[in-house]
Structures are given as C-alpha cells and as structure tokens.
Amino acid sequence: MGNNYKLYYIAVVSATLNHRIALRWLSVAETTVDNEKMELVTNCDRFKSLKHSSVNPYAFTEQGIAMLSAVLRSDRAVKVSIQIINAFVAMRKFIASHNGLLQRMDNIERKQIETDQKLEQVFKALDNKETIPTQGVFFDGQVFDAYELASKIIRSAKNSIVLIDNYIDENTLTHLTKKNKDVKVLLLTKSISKQLQLDVQKANAQYGSFAIKTFTQSHDRFIIIDNTEVYHLGASLKDLGKKWFAFAKMDKHSVENIINLIEKQ
Known part of the structure; x- marks a missing residue:
C-alpha cells in the first residue's frame, strides 16, 4: 500500500x-x-x-x-x-x-465536463480579439480593417515571417515592426532598389532580424507564419484596403509546397 x-x-x-x-x-x-x-x-x-x-x-x-x-x-x-x-x-x-447504470451516469458526467471545457475554449476564442479569420473580402475604403487583419497575422508569429510581395516599401517595413521582438523577417521581392535596401538596413538596425532577397517566381502575395501557416493576399501589404481584395488561409499541403519551392531558390 x-x-x-x-x-x-x-x-x-x-x-x-x-x-x-x-x-x-x-x-x-x-x-x-x-x-x-x-x-x-x-x-x-x-x-x-x-x-x-x-x-x-x-x-x-x-x-x-x-x-x-x-x-x-x-x-x-x-x-x-x-x-x-x-x-x-x-x-x-x-x-x-x-x-452499469451508475457507471454510465459517471461517463455522462465526465463527457459533460469535457463538453463544458470545450465550450469554454470556444467562448474564449470568440472573445479573443486576436482571432484571425481564415478567409474574407475587403472593399475599397476598409483601410483600417485590412490593416488590423494584417497586424493580427504579423503579431501571431512566434519565430519567423516570410513575406512574398513584389511591391515592398518603407510602409511595408513599418507595418512589419509590429512583430514580436525575436521574430525573424525574410522579404522576398522581384527587385531590390538602393532605396529599399537602405530602408531594410535602417529597419534592421533598430528592430533587428530583417533580411531581403530577390524572388521572381511569384505574381501573388503571400505571408508565411512560422513555416506552418500561409495566407494568400490579393493586394500588397502597403495597399491593403485601397481597393477590393480577398485573402485566405491556405491548407497545410500548400504550405509545404510553397516552403519547399522557396528553399530551392
């Protein structure tokens, strides 16, 4: 005993x-x-x-x-x-x-407790303002709503952010500074001007962990979070809300394919 x-x-x-x-x-x-x-x-x-x-x-x-x-x-x-x-x-x-009846009643009570716990998690998720929708459409004029969505996605990163966008400027970098301190940012764009290179250097000097590389394989915009989640954006990060655009969170299979193709470049 x-x-x-x-x-x-x-x-x-x-x-x-x-x-x-x-x-x-x-x-x-x-x-x-x-x-x-x-x-x-x-x-x-x-x-x-x-x-x-x-x-x-x-x-x-x-x-x-x-x-x-x-x-x-x-x-x-x-x-x-x-x-x-x-x-x-x-x-x-x-x-x-x-x-047998008492045991079944005990099982029902346990399942009820589990259900209550799951419902509590759902209610907390609904109350959580940082909950990120998986898809949606923004119309022209919804500048702040679109900006808020992108901010939530950026803040959700724990380790890394990869942004594929052919139209990056200082506004994009400013938005990305909402990231957590230790999160590394990799920018992939079709061309890097001297001004953009300087902007990245300045952002890296103050906020750290910014890097930029040339990438010509993509027409659309994607933001990859922690190599596990990929969001497709119908507009550049700096232009969100200026015109109609849609966004969607992609499935896990697409995430693996995109990451593998990026690593081969």
Missing part, C-alpha cells in the same frame, strides 16, 4: 447494557501502521474540514453495527441493529444491480 492511504478502526462510543440503550455513531479514529495507511471508511467532505480537529468524526458502518449488536441485548437495540444492517444490505444490492 502507498503512503497516501489511511487506516481507520471502528470503536463503540458508548452503550449501557440495561434496557435504556443509547445507540450512537461509531467513532472513526486514525492509526498508522509502518508508515503505510489505508482508508476503510468512505471519505466525505466533512473529513477534510476536521483535519486539525481533536474530535474523531462519526459514521455508521455495517461491520460496526454488527459488532454493536453483539453487545447490546435489548429488543429495541436488536431491532434497530437489524434494520440498519438490512439497510446496508439493500444498499449493497442496489449498487450491485445498478452498477
């Missing part, structure tokens, strides 16, 4: 042998055997509150009543003892005959 078990013994609190029998609770006292404890009496909430109590708790047990009935001699005491023992027997039979 492990050290977490408790051993309890049952003792008669008091009784008289004349016809005025006082049937009381049975005292539950704790003892230790070789530092190993075992609990023979079912725990209840009250036991926890009696942790530092000097008074032993009381509980009826079938064995205790049987022991008490061997001592008490009055007719009333015998009848009460028999009634209590019969109650224990009936309870044991009920539990045995309804064991």
Whole structure:
C-alpha cells in the first residue's frame, strides 16, 4: 500500500447494557501502521474540514453495527441493529444491480465536463480579439480593417515571417515592426532598389532580424507564419484596403509546397 492511504478502526462510543440503550455513531479514529495507511471508511467532505480537529468524526458502518449488536441485548437495540444492517444490505444490492447504470451516469458526467471545457475554449476564442479569420473580402475604403487583419497575422508569429510581395516599401517595413521582438523577417521581392535596401538596413538596425532577397517566381502575395501557416493576399501589404481584395488561409499541403519551392531558390 502507498503512503497516501489511511487506516481507520471502528470503536463503540458508548452503550449501557440495561434496557435504556443509547445507540450512537461509531467513532472513526486514525492509526498508522509502518508508515503505510489505508482508508476503510468512505471519505466525505466533512473529513477534510476536521483535519486539525481533536474530535474523531462519526459514521455508521455495517461491520460496526454488527459488532454493536453483539453487545447490546435489548429488543429495541436488536431491532434497530437489524434494520440498519438490512439497510446496508439493500444498499449493497442496489449498487450491485445498478452498477452499469451508475457507471454510465459517471461517463455522462465526465463527457459533460469535457463538453463544458470545450465550450469554454470556444467562448474564449470568440472573445479573443486576436482571432484571425481564415478567409474574407475587403472593399475599397476598409483601410483600417485590412490593416488590423494584417497586424493580427504579423503579431501571431512566434519565430519567423516570410513575406512574398513584389511591391515592398518603407510602409511595408513599418507595418512589419509590429512583430514580436525575436521574430525573424525574410522579404522576398522581384527587385531590390538602393532605396529599399537602405530602408531594410535602417529597419534592421533598430528592430533587428530583417533580411531581403530577390524572388521572381511569384505574381501573388503571400505571408508565411512560422513555416506552418500561409495566407494568400490579393493586394500588397502597403495597399491593403485601397481597393477590393480577398485573402485566405491556405491548407497545410500548400504550405509545404510553397516552403519547399522557396528553399530551392
């Protein structure tokens, strides 16, 4: 037996042998055997509150009543003892005959708890303002809404951001500074002017972890987060919201293909 078990013994609190029998609770006292404890009496909430109590708790047990009935001699005491023992027997039979039902009820309760936990996660996700939609359309004039979407995507990165965009300028770099401090940014664009190279150097000097490379294989815009998520953007990062554009989060298979093609360049 492990050290977490408790051993309890049952003792008669008091009784008289004349016809005025006082049937009381049975005292539950704790003892230790070789530092190993075992609990023979079912725990209840009250036991926890009696942790530092000097008074032993009381509980009826079938064995205790049987022991008490061997001592008490009055007719009333015998009848009460028999009634209590019969109650224990009936309870044991009920539990045995309804064991499957009780187990199913226990399973239902556990599933209900799991469902409640999942619903709680859903509600938290709905309340989370940083939740990123997987697809959508923005119309001309929705400049801030589109800007906010891109900001959420940028802030979601934990390790790296790869932006494929053929129209990058200082506005793009400014937007990307919303990233977490240690996130590395790789910019892929079809041409790198001296001004753009200087902008990247300045951004890298202040914010760190910016790099830019020439990439001519893409017409569309993509932003890759932590090499696990890819968002397709219908407009350049600097022009979001100026005209109609759509965006969508791509499936995992597409993510792997895009990353593999980039690494081959």
